[in-house]
Structures are given as C-alpha cells and as structure tokens.
C-alpha cells in the first residue's frame with residue numbers, strides 16, 4: 217500500500233503521513249488533536265530558535281512541550297551558528313524527542329538572516345552545521361528544505377547529497393524557492409530529482425490538499441513519505457482519508473455534524489488546557505477550518521468579533537444549531 221511505512225533509522229513512521237511543522241499552528245494541542253483523528257504517523261513541533269533555547273526563553277520552552285502520546289515526535293530547530301545548533305540539538309535529545317530536524321526552509325526576512333532558507337546560500341557553513349549536529353546527538357537527524365533561494369539558485373539535489381554524506385537520515389523537500397514564498401506551485405519534479413540522487417528517505421511536501429494529490433505525488437516522485445501542511449488545519453481528516461483511500465480507492469467526507477463536533481472538540485482542548493492565546497488560536501483555526509463549511513464566511517465573521525473563549529464557543533454553537541436544522 218502507498219506510504220504504508222517509512223523508517224528513519226529505528227523510528228517507524230506508520231503510516232508515512234507526516235504533519236508539517238507550522239509556526240503558530242502545530243503546538244501540543246493541535247498535534248494531539250491531529251493524532252487522535254488517526255492516519256498521521258509523525259508529528260513535528262513548530263520551529264524553535266537555537267539561540268532562544270540556549271537563553272532558555274519561555275517561548276522556546278513552550279514550543280518544546282510535548283506529551284508521551286505524541287510519539288514519535290520530531291523537534292525542529294533553526295539557527296546559523298554551528299556550535300549553538302549542536303548545543304540545541306543536544307538539548308532536544310535530552311528532552312527525549314525521537315528525532316531532531318534542521319529547518320532550511322523558512323522564508324521570513326528576520327529568519328533568513330540567521331538560518332532557515334538563508335543557509336541554502338552558504339553551503340560551506342551548512343556543511344559545518346550538518347557535521348556539528350550529527351556529531352552532537354545519537355538520535356536520528358533529519359532536515360527540511362526548500363528547493364533553493366531563487367529559480368537561479370536551485371540547490372535541492374546538492375544539499376540533499378551533502379546532507380546524506382554528513383549523516384542526515386531523511387530529508388523533506390518543499391519544492392518552492394525562498395523568492396517564491398507560498399505563491400505559484402510546488403515543483404514536484406524537484407522532489408523526484410532529490411529522490412533519485414540519494415538513498416536516505418525523501419519526504420515529499422507541497423500542495424497536497426486531498427488524498428488524490430498524495431497519490432499523484434507518490435507516482436510522480438517516488439518519494440517515501442508525504443508531509444501535509446496547510447491542508448491539516450482546513451481538513452484535519454486528511455491523514456485518515458489518505459489511509460482509507462490507499463486501502464480502498466475511496467474515502468469518507470465529513471458531514472456538517474462531523475465538522476461541528478470537530479471544531480467543538482479542538483476548542484474544548486484549548487480551553488481545558490488553558491492554552492496561552494486561546495481566543496487567538498480559536499479565531500485562527502476558524503479561519504482555516506470553516507472554508508469547507510456551508511455559510512462558513514458567516515461563521516468566520518461571527519467568531520472574529522468574539523472577545524472570550526466562552527463567546528467563541530457560544531457563536532459556534534449558535535451557528536451550527538441553525539446549520540444542522542436546515543439539513
């Protein structure tokens with residue numbers, strides 16, 4: 217079966233469906249929410265600054281909080297100082313994470329000055345970083361890259377080969393350039409090129425919005441695993457839909473009642489765990505999640521103007537009370 221299992225050294229990823237790291241989204245609550253729905257074999261933290269970690273800042277500590285039920289779990293770090301990144305990787309290992317991942321994709325201006333996709337323009341420095349991190353930890357070490365800085369500087373294959381030679385054990389490829397941001401399409405042919413250049417597992421990422429896209433990605437690139445980013449908050453069922461689709465050729469689509477129950481259960485988790493910035497997280501999630509919902513714009517508007525978690529819940533309840541009656 218497609219994407220049935222992938223092993224990153226001794227860590228089994230089963231199925232080989234991976235939740236992409238997303239800053240501001242993939243916190244412990246969201247990760248568990250996805251995991252409980254089924255079909256997701258590996259989750260990752262949002263990226264954490266190695267400098268912040270060494271300063272022990274509160275944000276980094278919060279980003280690195282996880283529960284046993286989240287395993288297997290990868291922590292993603294970013295930075296540009298080889299020694300600091302090695303120290304941060306050691307901290308990740310000490311915290312008990314299964315895998316440490318280096319971010320080579322972030323396009324944000326303030327990040328590229330000190331890591332992220334900025335490192336794709338300084339391969340000698342990147343090689344030193346790979347070697348330092350590799351020497352610092354025993355747990356599997358992976359990386360996630362963009363294809364390059366710009367169309368004139370595509371380095372995915374070069375970086376993948378270098379990573380493999382330095383002992384990196386899997387590579388996720390989001391085949392957009394830094395210059396592209398999130399515009400245009402992800403050029404899957406670059407994933408195929410990386411796959412034929414290295415022996416380590418290659419995880420394909422970019423523009424997989426439904427199970428059929430994951431199938432096309434596998435056929436077109438031969439990649440070993442699929443990583444889902446933006447589709448996860450808009451359709452959290454996508455992981456188990458992929459499992460169902462690969463096994464049977466079709467998959468169940470959620471009803472309005474399923475959607476109601478799902479948004480309710482995520483919000484309940486946020487409230488129960490007293491997540492910092494819960495109201496903001498609820499609004500953000502409503503923005504993504506309500507796109508497939510009938511009259512979703514109305515729900516988004518109503519949630520956006522709420523002042524408290526209680527008010528958000530009330531508005532969601534009111535909206536679906538009407539919605540479900542009309543069915």
Ligand SMILES: Cc1cc2nc3c(=O)[nH]c(=O)nc-3n(C[C@H](O)[C@H](O)[C@H](O)COP(=O)(O)O)c2cc1C
Pocket residue numbers: 236237238239240241262263292319320321322360390421422423424443444445446447
């Ligand atoms: C809001 C947001 C935050 C992101 N944060 C991270 C991050 O912390 N680390 C990372 O490697 N990629 C990050 N990404 C990129 C995603 O992991 C993924 O590579 C990208 O969204 C393409 O996949 P998709 O088409 O499935 O969304 C982020 C993307 C979004 C939309």
